[in-house]
Amino acid sequence: MVGRGAACMSKFALLTLGTEQYRIGSWRGQRTTGYVAPLSPPDRLTRAGLDQVLRRLMRRGYRDVITAALTEHEQSFFHGAGFTVHERLHLLQHDLHGIASETTSRAGLRPARRWQHRALLDVDAHAFDPFWKLNRANLLEAIHATPSTRVTGSFDPKLIGYAITGFAGERGYLQRLAVEPEHQGRGHATDLVKDALEWLVQRGASAASVNTQENNERALALYLHLGFTSVNPGLVVLRYQMVRQ
Structure with a gap:
């Protein structure tokens, strides 16, 4: 039986196929x-199910399809269906050892509210190239991806950066980190990451994960400096080119 869930975060939909x-x-x-x-483990995915997904996307007028960032275990299924590598990502993890159990007050940091989402998206558009920048649906997806989320803004005095941190089970996730280019290199990203890690320790997380593009050397250096270590292999974003009949 094929069922379709309610629309998820604006233009996203949850598709259930058995x-x-x-x-x-x-x-x-x-x-x-x-x-x-x-959203299901790789051993539950079938080629017939994925073919239905691709047909639905084709009917919506899409010419190609990009996947979420996939682990090595997830990639093989999509490779078998004709997907190819679009971009590789660094995957990093922090064991949270030595992180304070109380959040330190840092000048300029405070919660970013829902009415400030437009400002978050403006910062994001300036910090990332067009392919990776978020729209409103993506922002909401990042915020609601985990049961518990913290959205922190860096203000000077206007919003110049933000971080989205998620917590699920015993794991933490730095979902998004962005700082206006003209304010980079001044410690704002460092403060946002430290704030995120301290919040995760407060929530009881045992580890934190983050990913970044392979060519984002500044972000990689920041995470390594703050105690993250690289996990190999990393993640991969795949692409599928539609073939119209």
């Missing part, structure tokens, strides 16, 4: 590029 679940929609709001994220 025991398989996927989140599908537009990649960063683009009209010709679709997005698919498997």
Whole structure:
């Protein structure tokens, strides 16, 4: 039996195909590029189910499809269906040893509210290239990806950076980190990451994860400096080119 969940965060939809679940929609709001994220373990995914996903995306007018960042275990299934590597990402982990159990007050940091989402997206658009920048649906997806989330802004005096941190089970996730280019290199990103790690320790997390593009040397250096270590292999974003009949 094929069922479809309610619309998820604006243009995303939850698609249920028997025991398989996927989140599908537009990649960063683009009209010709679709997005698919498997929500079920790889051993539950089937080629027939993925073919249904691709047909739905094709009917929506998408010419190609980008996946969520996939682990090595998840990649093989999509490779077998004709997906190819679009971009590789560094995956890093922090064991949270030595992180204070109380959040330190840092000048300029305070919670970012819902009415400030437009400002968050403006910062994001300046900090990332067009392919990776978030739209409103992506921002909401990042905020609601985990049961517990912290959205922190860096203000000077206007918003110049932000971090989204998630907590699920015993793991923490630095979902997004962005700082206006003209304010980078001044410690704002460092403060945001330290604030995120301290909050995760307060929540009881045993480890924290983050990923970043392979060519983002500044971000990689920041995370390594703050105690993250690289996990190999990293993550991969895959692409599928639609073939119209």
